Amino acid sequence: MGFKVAIVGATGNVGREMLNILEERGFPADEIVPLASRRSQGTEVSYGDKTLKVKALDNYDFSDTDICLMSAGGSVSKEWSPKIGKQGCVVIDNSSAWRYDQDVPLIVPEVNPDAISLYTRKNIIANPNCSTAQMLVALKPLHDFATIKRVVVSTYQSVSGAGKEGMDELFTQTRAVFVADPVEAKKFTKRIAFNVIPHIDVFMDDGSTKEEWKMVAETKKMLDPKIKVTATCVRVPVFIGHSEAVNLEFEKPITADEAREILREAPGCQVIDKRENGGYITPIESAGEDATYISRIREDSTVDNGLNLWIVSDNLRKGAALNAVQIAELMVERGLLKPKAKAA
Numbered sequence: 001m002g003f004k005v006a007i008v009g010a011t012g013n014v015g016r017e018m019l020n021i022l023e024e025r026g027f028p029a030d031e032i033v034p035l036a037s038r039r040s041q042g043t044e045v046s047y048g049d050k051t052l053k054v055k056a057l058d059n060y061d062f063s064d065t066d067i068c069l070m071s072a073g074g075s076v077s078k079e080w081s082p083k084i085g086k087q088g089c090v091v092i093d094n095s096s097a098w099r100y101d102q103d104v105p106l107i108v109p110e111v112n113p114d115a116i117s118l119y120t121r122k123n124i125i126a127n128p129n130c131s132t133a134q135m136l137v138a139l140k141p142l143h144d145f146a147t148i149k150r151v152v153v154s155t156y157q158s159v160s161g162a163g164k165e166g167m168d169e170l171f172t173q174t175r176a177v178f179v180a181d182p183v184e185a186k187k188f189t190k191r192i193a194f195n196v197i198p199h200i201d202v203f204m205d206d207g208s209t210k211e212e213w214k215m216v217a218e219t220k221k222m223l224d225p226k227i228k229v230t231a232t233c234v235r236v237p238v239f240i241g242h243s244e245a246v247n248l249e250f251e252k253p254i255t256a257d258e259a260r261e262i263l264r265e266a267p268g269c270q271v272i273d274k275r276e277n278g279g280y281i282t283p284i285e286s287a288g289e290d291a292t293y294i295s296r297i298r299e300d301s302t303v304d305n306g307l308n309l310w311i312v313s314d315n316l317r318k319g320a321a322l323n324a325v326q327i328a329e330l331m332v333e334r335g336l337l338k339p340k341a342k343a344a
Contacts, residue, residue, distance in 0.1 A: 001030065001339045002028040002029050002030035003030065003332075003339050004030060004064060004066050005022065005027070006035055006060070006069070007019060007032070007071070008057055008068060008070045008076070009076070010035055010045050011036045012071060013163055013316055014321050015045075016046075017316045017321035018324060018325065021325045022325055025325060028332065034054045034055065035055050035056070035057045036054045036056070037058075041055060042054065057080065062083075062084045064340055064341065065089045067089065067090050068089050068092070069324050070091050073095055074096055076095075077091075077093045077095045081093055081098065081124050082122065085122050090119060090331065092125045092127060092324045092327050092328060093125070094127045096214060099128060099129070099214070101124075103118070104125065104126050106221050107126070107127070108133050108140075109330045110140060110267045111136045111137065111222055112223070115222075116331065119331075125327055128218045128222065129214040129218055130242060130320055131211070131242055131315075132218040132219060133320075134312075134318055135153060136218075136223055137267075137268045137313075138263060138294050138311050139151070139223060140223060140266070141262050141265075142248065142263070143223060145252075145262055146253065148223075148224070148249070149228065149249045149250060149251050151228070151230070151246065151247070151248055153230075153232075153245070153247070154244070155233045155242060155243070155244050156236045157200060157242045157315070158235075158238040158239055158241050159192060159239060160239055161242065162235070165186075166187050167239055169188060169192060170239065173191060173192060176193070177194060192235060195237065196235065196237070197235040198234045199235070200212075200234070201214075208231075209233060211231075215231040240286075240288075240314055241282075241287050242313060243282070243310065245309075246308070247300060247307075248309065249303050252305060254305060254307065255299065259297050259307055260273060263294050268290075268318070269291065270292070271295075272294075272295050273294065273297050279295075283312055289313075289314055290317055290318060290322055291318075292311060295310040295312070296309065
């Protein structure tokens with residue numbers, strides 16, 4: 001007997017990726033229900049070789065549904081996740097709505113799987129920010145070995161992090177440049193084609209952006225509250241795949257060779273680090289892949305016990321949809337969830 005799984009936001013980039021990954025990984029689901037707003041009702045989405053019709057969220061009964069993968073934005077999640085949770089359906093939410101709630105576990109299965117037991121407080125589990133998720137997959141095994149004191153990270157985030165509108169804007173602007181049409185910025189604050197924008201999400205009082213604050217707060221919640229983190233988050237003209245230049249300072253000695261060996265053995269990590277032309281990963285190679293890739297591993301001689309890393313991952317997968325499905329898999333593996341249909 002398998003599970004009944006609902007996907008809220010099934011017509012979006014991440015929702016469609018969730019459907020793909022559930023099927024690819026053979027998640028034990030007897031029924032998959034794609035949900036979205038009323039205006040998307042009847043839209044068709046793919047699940048393996050099946051075509052499913054999207055139903056409207058606002059009149060769906062979750063009482064016989066086991067898991068809800070939520071990827072419809074913060075405001076929708078704030079309104080619906082508590083209602084769904086109260087019907088006995090576990091919500092795995094991809095927005096920032098619940099990440100900083102002390103009663104909601106924030107989970108990357110390779111990083112802090114034991115925290116999942118806290119889900120019973122609200123029946124909600126939060127998925128971290130895409131840039132934080134991939135970074136912590138690489139940092140966790142290094143922290144276990146030598147204890148990270150400080151993280152300085154600069155991100156190079158693809159436009160798919162801003163949804164389909166972001167991808168469309170990069171495509172439209174790029175075409176406009178080539179045919180000498182006017183370039184119009186709608187989704188982003190400045191032109192993204194052949195440009196980079198050091199601004200993701202809203203500005204905060206201290207001058208940082210909300211995206212940068214998320215990386216700080218989520219690292220402290222999931223990895224270690226004592227770690228000092230500073231981030232600069234930048235949007236780049238890449239369709240899929242976030243990249244990060246990460247500088248680490250450790251309490252204990254660690255060499256580049258030791259880091260390389262640790263990361264080669266770490267779950268979810270793949271090291272591609274040859275000191276030659278092309279001996280590193282770029283975002284275009286990460287698209288469609290599950291791994292978090294680590295390259296350019298080298299010692300930083302300007303601080304005691306310092307390392308530099310280049311980390312790349314498909315932000316729609318490990319940064320969002322894959323991590324959500326892995327959380328559901330973790331619940332099943334640990335026996336935290338039983339199909340309601342079987343229980344009935």
